[in-house]
Amino acid sequence: MLETSARLLRLLSLLQAHRDWSGADLAGRLGVTPRTVRRDVDRLRELGYPVHASPGTGGGYRLGAGAELPPLLLDDDEAVAVAVGLRTAAGQGVEGIGESSVRALSKLEQVLPNRLRRRVGALTAYTVPMLRAPLPQGVDPAVLTELADLCRDGERLRFAYRDHDGSATRRTVEPHRLVCTERRWYLVAWDLDREDWRTFRADRIEPRPPHGPRFAPRTPPAEDLAAYVSRGVSTRAYAVHGVVRLHVPLVEAAQRIGPADGTLEAETDKTCLLRTGAASLDLMVFHVLFMGIEFEVVEPAELADRIRSSRDLLSRALDRGVPSAGPRSADPGPAPRTPRTRDGADRTPGTPSGSGAG
Known part of the structure; x- marks a missing residue:
């Protein structure tokens, strides 16, 4: 009896660890005959575990969802x-x-x-959390689990979507993966109508069942999906794109620039490249300046021209007259400013800005 109970626990662990199992594979893992596997599956069903079986050469066993949540096995x-x-x-x-x-x-x-x-x-x-306040538009956990299930099962998803400007569209996609930042969730999917890969903010998705049919997985748009989404939300989503050379090592830059601010690429041991975007050149000037890092413009040339114009404007403002504070023996200078994200929120260096995709 003890041996049977241990085998049942082992069988349950295998079913929880993998989506589908053939009877032969389970028999080989457990060191028993396929007939014993069938009897053990029946025992699990009697205990309330919904184990589904499909016949044929391509069939097998799958642990499904039941009316009640059965115990889970965790190491x-x-x-x-x-x-x-x-x-x-x-x-x-x-x-x-x-x-x-x-x-x-x-x-x-x-x-x-x-x-x-x-x-x-x-x-x-012995851990003190230092977390941001929740965003006003969080993601419904039921939507997240629904999206994850469709990614896992390879089923088409139909949903209503709100773009960054508030316009509503209907989409049919082949979901691939969920990507999360510190505060946002994104769905990477193949858009059937646009015949291209797209990134969708999960808090703007309203599923419209029924879903399906199932589809054959496509080759993803990039091996590093986190970097792919970062490029989308920090660069491709904006009308103006730019590249600047930062005069700090990549590791130091990554501590101050989040994935929603741009993508970083190592150049030398003392410099790296930042690829970023903004709604306009003026906003990009502020975005680059407020990083507080020595830099030079790589492209576009118009960005360098706009920085020169901003420099001249500031110089003229200072030349028109600055109140004299008189001589001081130890002037500490202006207080350091807290870096700010493109949406105007204070940001501690090393945390992403939380700006979203359109």
């Missing part, structure tokens, strides 16, 4: 990761998830062994 590292994740999921970018996270964490900590509870407790007691 030590998975349990700690879930607990820590729940503690830090205080609604950052996902609407209404804070209270749900607290309830789920309370249930999880009730059943954690002492050795794991001590690990989670130490992380909690």
Whole structure:
């Protein structure tokens, strides 16, 4: 009996770890016959686990969704990761998830062994979170899970979408991946009507079921989807594009420039290139200046001209008269300014600005 129970737990762990299993694969993993696998699957069903089976050469077993949530199997590292994740999921970018996270964490900590509870407790007691306030337009968790399921199952998605200017469109896409920044979620998908890859802000998506049919996965637009989305939200989404050379190493620049501000590319051990965008050249001038990093314009030439015009304007303003404060023995100079994002919010260096895609 003990051997059977251990095998059932092993079978359940395999079904949770993979989407589809053939009977032969499960039998090989468990070291039993396909007939024993069928009996064990029946036992799991009696315990409330919805294990679906499809016949034929391409068939197999799949752990499906049931009317009630059955127990899950987690190893030590998975349990700690879930607990820590729940503690830090205080609604950052996902609407209404804070209270749900607290309830789920309370249930999880009730059943954690002492050795794991001590690990989670130490992380909690000696960690001080410094998180941003939630955005006013968070993502509905149900929408996120629906998008993730469609990406996993390879099913077409139909949805209403609000562009950055507020206009509404209807889209039919083949969803590929969800990409998240500190505060926003994006869906990378193949747009069937436009026959091209597109990036959609998840908080602007309103699914319109029914979804489907299933589709064959396409080659993604880039190996590094995080960099692909960063280029989209920081450069391609804007009318004006620019490249500037920053006179700091890439690592230092990355601590001050977030993925929504532009993409960085190493050039030498002392310089890197920033590719960015803005709604106008004037806004790009402010965007580059307020980074507080020594730079030079690579392109376009019009950006350099606009910076010269801004310099001349500031010089004339200073020449018209600055109140004299008299001699000082130790003038500390002007107080340092906090870098600001393109939407005007204060930003601590090293955090992304949170500007979204259109």
